[in-house]
Amino acid sequence: MRRAFAIARAEMLILRRNRWLFMATLIMLAFALALSFAGSAPTGTLGVDMLTVSVASMTTLSVYLAPLLALMMGFDAVAGDRDRGSLALLLAYPAGRGEILLGKLMAHLAALAVAMCIGFGAAGAVAAWFGGAGAESLMALGRLVLTSILLGAVFLVLGYALSALSSGATAAAGLSAGVWLVFVVLYDLGLLGAVVMDSGGVFTQKVFPWVMVANPADAFRLWNVAASESVALSSGMAGAASALPGWAAPLSLLLWPVLGFLLACAAFRRVEP
Amino acid sequence: MDNSPLQIRALDKFRGKTQVLHGIDLDIAPGERLALLGHNGAGKSTLIKAVLGLIRHEGGSIRICGAAPGSAAARAATAFLPEAVSFHPALTGHEQLTLFARLAGERADIDGLLERVGLGEAMHRRIGAYSKGMRQRLGLAQVLLGRPKLALLDEPTSGLDPISRQDLYAIINELAEQGAAVLIASHALTEVEARTDRIAILRKGIKVADDTLAGLTSQAGLPVKLRVQASGAHADRIATETGGRRINGASVEILCSPQDKMAELRRIAALGDAVADIDMVPPRLEDLYRHYSGEDRK
Numbered sequence: 001m002r003r004a005f006a007i008a009r010a011e012m013l014i015l016r017r018n019r020w021l022f023m024a025t026l027i028m029l030a031f032a033l034a035l036s037f038a039g040s041a042p043t044g045t046l047g048v049d050m051l052t053v054s055v056a057s058m059t060t061l062s063v064y065l066a067p068l069l070a071l072m073m074g075f076d077a078v079a080g081d082r083d084r085g086s087l088a089l090l091l092a093y094p095a096g097r098g099e100i101l102l103g104k105l106m107a108h109l110a111a112l113a114v115a116m117c118i119g120f121g122a123a124g125a126v127a128a129w130f131g132g133a134g135a136e137s138l139m140a141l142g143r144l145v146l147t148s149i150l151l152g153a154v155f156l157v158l159g160y161a162l163s164a165l166s167s168g169a170t171a172a173a174g175l176s177a178g179v180w181l182v183f184v185v186l187y188d189l190g191l192l193g194a195v196v197m198d199s200g201g202v203f204t205q206k207v208f209p210w211v212m213v214a215n216p217a218d219a220f221r222l223w224n225v226a227a228s229e230s231v232a233l234s235s236g237m238a239g240a241a242s243a244l245p246g247w248a249a250p251l252s253l254l255l256w257p258v259l260g261f262l263l264a265c266a267a268f269r270r271v272e273p
Numbered sequence: 274m275d276n277s278p279l280q281i282r283a284l285d286k287f288r289g290k291t292q293v294l295h296g297i298d299l300d301i302a303p304g305e306r307l308a309l310l311g312h313n314g315a316g317k318s319t320l321i322k323a324v325l326g327l328i329r330h331e332g333g334s335i336r337i338c339g340a341a342p343g344s345a346a347a348r349a350a351t352a353f354l355p356e357a358v359s360f361h362p363a364l365t366g367h368e369q370l371t372l373f374a375r376l377a378g379e380r381a382d383i384d385g386l387l388e389r390v391g392l393g394e395a396m397h398r399r400i401g402a403y404s405k406g407m408r409q410r411l412g413l414a415q416v417l418l419g420r421p422k423l424a425l426l427d428e429p430t431s432g433l434d435p436i437s438r439q440d441l442y443a444i445i446n447e448l449a450e451q452g453a454a455v456l457i458a459s460h461a462l463t464e465v466e467a468r469t470d471r472i473a474i475l476r477k478g479i480k481v482a483d484d485t486l487a488g489l490t491s492q493a494g495l496p497v498k499l500r501v502q503a504s505g506a507h508a509d510r511i512a513t514e515t516g517g518r519r520i521n522g523a524s525v526e527i528l529c530s531p532q533d534k535m536a537e538l539r540r541i542a543a544l545g546d547a548v549a550d551i552d553m554v555p556p557r558l559e560d561l562y563r564h565y566s567g568e569d570r571k
Contacts, residue, residue: 006375010364017363017399085359089415092325093376094348272328 003095007103015111024069024111028119035061036123050131051124055140058120059224062148063217067155067184069115071176073108074159077101078268079169088273097268101160105153105261112152120145143227147220150253154216155180157260164267187215209243219252276339278303278350278423278454279324285332286323293319294478296333301423301454306445308465309458310562311475317458318356320475321425325353338422349377352421356428358412362401366392366411369400370418379419390414391440405432413444424448424455430464442468466558474565482565486558493564495556496528499537507547515540
């Protein structure tokens with residue numbers, strides 16, 4: 001564990017020094033603020049405060065942005081060191097491969113958390129200042145930040161796995177873009193197509209919600225929606241959420257980082273530098 | 274329990290279907306400096322990676338101070354300097370060495386180590402701005418972390434200027450004096466000749482030689498070169514009488530086996546005034562290397 005912290009400290013230095021932390025925070029802040037202002041129009045019609053609307057639109061934003069930022073940090077984790085030629089030396093030190101990945105995960109996760117807290121926090125503060133906020137909408141904001149970090153963790157470890165499996169950093173970057181596209185865009189499109197074909201049959205009733213929640217990006221959305229009725233109202237996802245038990249989405253989103261980390265470790269163990 | 278720093282027995286390694294290491298046996302004693310020579314692709318780096326436990330081997334055994342390669346005990350006992358070492362360019366030399374010290378669990382004097390390898394002034398600059406030689410020095414500093422029982426140095430002098438090479442060998446000697454077994458994989462034959470205790474040569478994954486320089490010389494039985502300088506116009510006469518070969522107007526070169534050397538010298542001395550000078554050139558490591566790596570075999 002001491003060794004994992006040593007790796008984490010060095011990784012944190014790297015993230016700060018190559019401006020990653022700064023850029024990620026800036027991106028989160030810019031998008032979150034823009035959405036908060038743009039999404040402030042429908043407040044009156046739905047009868048909820050502005051922070052709720054803001055959280056609903058930021059949930060949609062986070063589904064795209066959290067996996068993207070995480071993969072952009074994760075794809076380089078193993079492949080970058082191997083391309084540079086510094087992996088062999090690192091592995092000659094008495095740190096296990098799991099410890100190395102854990103150290104990187106801690107640093108990357110901390111960086112994501114900083115970006116999420118500042119980005120969503122600032123946007124939430126602005127929304128609350130201009131349109132008011134209640135206890136429930138503050139809870140929703142907190143939940144959004146936490147689940148966004150979890151979603152980031154999923155794609156960080158998936159990024160590590162791709163990084164270990166691919167032949168180089170460039171290939172890892174390409175694979176990461178593919179994974180992002182599949183989980184965030186194509187998966188939902190495929191499900192949508194299936195539901196349309198099925199036209200309200202057994203698949204739509206029984207199978208569809210479970211297939212949907214198996215995808216971490218959708219689990220993230222469902223968790224945020226199901227937990228807050230007013231967010232569900234303003235994001236129009238109440239239907240799918242009500243078909244599942246309450247624990248399904250949290251379980252999926254908590255299980256994915258663990259399984260992904262194990263997968264990444266298994267892939268990393270096979271790497272011969 | 275055998276606790277020699279490095280003991281390799283009948284090591285086989287395949288890469289796909291090609292066998293890249295054939296039944297390698299190798300030992301290094303504490304305080305011994307071993308030069309591992311061979312062409313590119315002879316298997317030097319593969320051997321080192323197998324000792325580090327970075328790659329699996331198919332046959333034979335490797336023991337580092339009695340521990341299996343890649344085990345925590347083996348990794349703690351081993352220091353490694355990779356060929357053309359590189360680090361993350363965003364870190365400073367000081368930060369990088371601090372990371373390594375923490376990984377090794379050593380409370381090391383980081384500043385002192387960096388001063389020792391001549392990076393005192395550059396230690397708080399980013400590695401991205403370092404020259405190749407400076408990166409190599411930083412690599413050497415991490416070898417000195419802790420007191421390794423086995424140091425594996427892959428082409429340690431590549432990219433170093435002559436002064437830095439002197440420093441490097443001074444540090445290697447220091448390591449050996451502290452009781453570390455040092456393995457130096459190299460191409461720089463003339464360098465390792467005087468600075469190592471034993472020489473092993475790999476050819477296409479087979480160990481073809483493993484002895485001291487003197488031992489290799491006598492085993493190879495390579496001829497000694499006698500260069501006789503003739504006085505006046507006697508060169509032709511000397512050449513015919515000794516069976517040598519004229520190499521320019523006034524010199525004759527004679528090749529003779531080490532055992533016949535004295536007899537040959539007496540014959541030349543008997544020529545009297547015709548001989549102005551004699552130079553004797555024993556076979557150098559370069560000749561031995563050619564001999565054992567099979568280049569002079571037709």
